[in-house]
Amino acid sequence: xxxxxxxxxxxxxxxxxxxxxxxxxxxxxxxxxxxxxxxxxxxxxxxxxxxxxxxxxxxxxxxxxxxxxxxxxxxxxxxxxxxxxxxxxxxx
Amino acid sequence: xxxxxxxxxxxxxxxxxxxxxxxxxxxxxxxxxxxxxxxxxxxxxxxxxxxxxxxxxxxxxxxxxxxxxxxxxxxxxxxxxxxxxxxxxxxxxxxxxxxxxxxxxxxxxxxxxxxxxxxxxxxxxxxxxxxxxxxxxxxxxxxxxxxxxxxxxxxxxxxxxxxxxxxxxxxxxxxxxxxxxxxxxxxxxxxxxxxxxxxxxxxxxxxxxxxxxxxxxxxxxxxxxxxxxxxxxxxxxxxxxxxxxxxxxxxxxxxxxxxxxxxxxxxxxxxxxxxxxxxxxxxxxxxxxxxxxxxxxxxxxxxxxxxxxxxxxx
Numbered sequence: 001x002x003x004x005x006x007x008x009x010x011x012x013x014x015x016x017x018x019x020x021x022x023x024x025x026x027x028x029x030x031x032x033x034x035x036x037x038x039x040x041x042x043x044x045x046x047x048x049x050x051x052x053x054x055x056x057x058x059x060x061x062x063x064x065x066x067x068x069x070x071x072x073x074x075x076x077x078x079x080x081x082x083x084x085x086x087x088x089x090x091x092x
Numbered sequence: 093x094x095x096x097x098x099x100x101x102x103x104x105x106x107x108x109x110x111x112x113x114x115x116x117x118x119x120x121x122x123x124x125x126x127x128x129x130x131x132x133x134x135x136x137x138x139x140x141x142x143x144x145x146x147x148x149x150x151x152x153x154x155x156x157x158x159x160x161x162x163x164x165x166x167x168x169x170x171x172x173x174x175x176x177x178x179x180x181x182x183x184x185x186x187x188x189x190x191x192x193x194x195x196x197x198x199x200x201x202x203x204x205x206x207x208x209x210x211x212x213x214x215x216x217x218x219x220x221x222x223x224x225x226x227x228x229x230x231x232x233x234x235x236x237x238x239x240x241x242x243x244x245x246x247x248x249x250x251x252x253x254x255x256x257x258x259x260x261x262x263x264x265x266x267x268x269x270x271x272x273x274x275x276x277x278x279x280x281x282x283x284x285x286x287x288x289x290x291x292x293x294x295x296x297x298x299x300x301x302x303x304x305x306x307x308x309x310x311x312x313x314x315x316x317x318x319x320x321x322x323x324x325x326x327x328x329x330x331x332x333x334x335x336x337x338x339x340x341x342x343x344x345x346x347x348x349x350x351x352x353x354x355x356x357x358x359x360x361x362x363x364x365x366x367x368x369x370x371x372x373x374x375x376x377x378x379x380x381x382x383x384x385x386x387x388x389x390x391x392x393x394x395x396x397x398x399x400x401x402x403x404x405x406x
Contacts, residue, residue: 046129046336049301 007089009082012059016078019058023050033075041074059085094224095266096215098406099159099257103373104150105360106136106251117241126247131335135250135361138233142251144173144183148231149190151255151369156191159257159406161225166257168196168223170214172206172230172365174394175237183231195227203283204331204393205273206230206365207254211389212271212401214258219266229255230365239291248334249292250361254369256406267404269318272310275397283394302396303337308344310400311390318386318402323348326385327375327405331392332357332367341390352380364393372405381405 017031020041027041037043043051052063055077061084071077111134112123127133138147148171156163171184182199202209207230214226231253240246261267279302283294307330315322322328322345330338335357342353356371363370368389375381383405390400 044129045297046300049297050304050340053301053305 007082007086009078012082012085013074013078015058016055016074016081019051019054023047023054031074033073033078035074036072037074037077038072055081061085061088094219094221094260095263096218096258097261097265097267098211098403099161099259100155100406101254101256101369101372101376102151102154102158103370104147104154104253104255105370106138106142106147108137108139109134109359110137112247115240115247117243117246119243119246121243121247129334129336130248131338131355131358132247132361133358135235135359136252136363137235138251142233144171144176144231144233144253145186145190147233147251147253148183148187148229148255151231151253152187152191152227152229155227155255155257159259161257161259163191163193166193166195166225166227168214168217168226169193170198170200170210170226170228172200172202172210172228173232174201174203174206174364175233177233177236183229187229191227193227196223202365202391202393202397202399203395204333204362204364204367205391205395205397205399207368208271208389208391208399208401209273211256211258211268211403212273212399215268218258218260224260226258227255228258229253230367230369232364232366234292234362234364237285237290237292242291242293244296245292245294248294248362250363252360252363252366252370254366254373256369269314269402271399271401272314272317273397273399274310275395277395279396280394282396300334300337303333303392304340304344307337307341307390307392307398310392310398311341311345311388314390314400314402315388320386320402322346322388323351324386325351325388325402327352327354327381327387329354329368329371329375329387330390332360332371333362333393365391376405
């Protein structure tokens, strides 16, 4: 597992951006916290499933379907991932 | 002990092809949406005369002729299908009668993994000395079980049949690699036809997530057992469920830049147990694969169940 500090939300955003671009290619708009996955970044639900699967592996966390269903923006995903990574580290 | 190899693969597609614009249900989805999510542009829809037996016979006759075997020497017939309209008998016995055979005959019900399961059962039968020539068929009339008004599934499925002749050969000429097969019955409700429903129902998102997470590992294991690296495969033919799954699994598996990846789903839709032989048949017709090419197959579907092996393309 990388020694990058994945409890820092800025780093999480950068890593999640890498995942999005690996799966879906470069986006026509910047991937910011405010960007909506569907409306702004043009990511359909199947692409989102692929992104979540890779994100789980990259961050070594589980993202339940119920949590995934609530994420409409990049910021919501970053916050969930950051909290999950912190929780995993705290219980390690 | 004998070896086993595939001598031929042939297809029988319905006469009618239905485009996305011709789908009978009324929804807020169009051709562009369907193609972006699934890769499907058209699907074959069988008419009343194109029964499972008739389509199977069509594919089988071509496969037998291409293989150059005397039909009387076929000692086993296996039909993989999940759309037999009746409980009993299976499709294989009336198929053998239709072809003028008296071979052993049984059906395999392993959903969309049925063809790969059947190939291995056929190969093992030959290696054990129980048969010398085996007819394997994947045949489906999935549209019989489809709700054309179900927005989740109405554009996904199609009909058709593919057949292969698998024959005994020298051990050092064996052309069917070791199978990797398994199941996860805890996921049985992902794709199912409930007792009280005439229609197939599917949790598409759950199936998609399972497929892109799990399949590359099974496929990689099949390559390892066959002694080939994924990047060195000449062709990759996964069950044609959805082009997005095909592309994701190919990427995760790490196929080579020159590996030809099957995409018959674009034209045929998801034809369940028929999809792999239909896909191989199209690739051969188009000259995208040649006899002798190392070809990785992986079938997967309702159960969930899966089977994968590397074959030498006939």
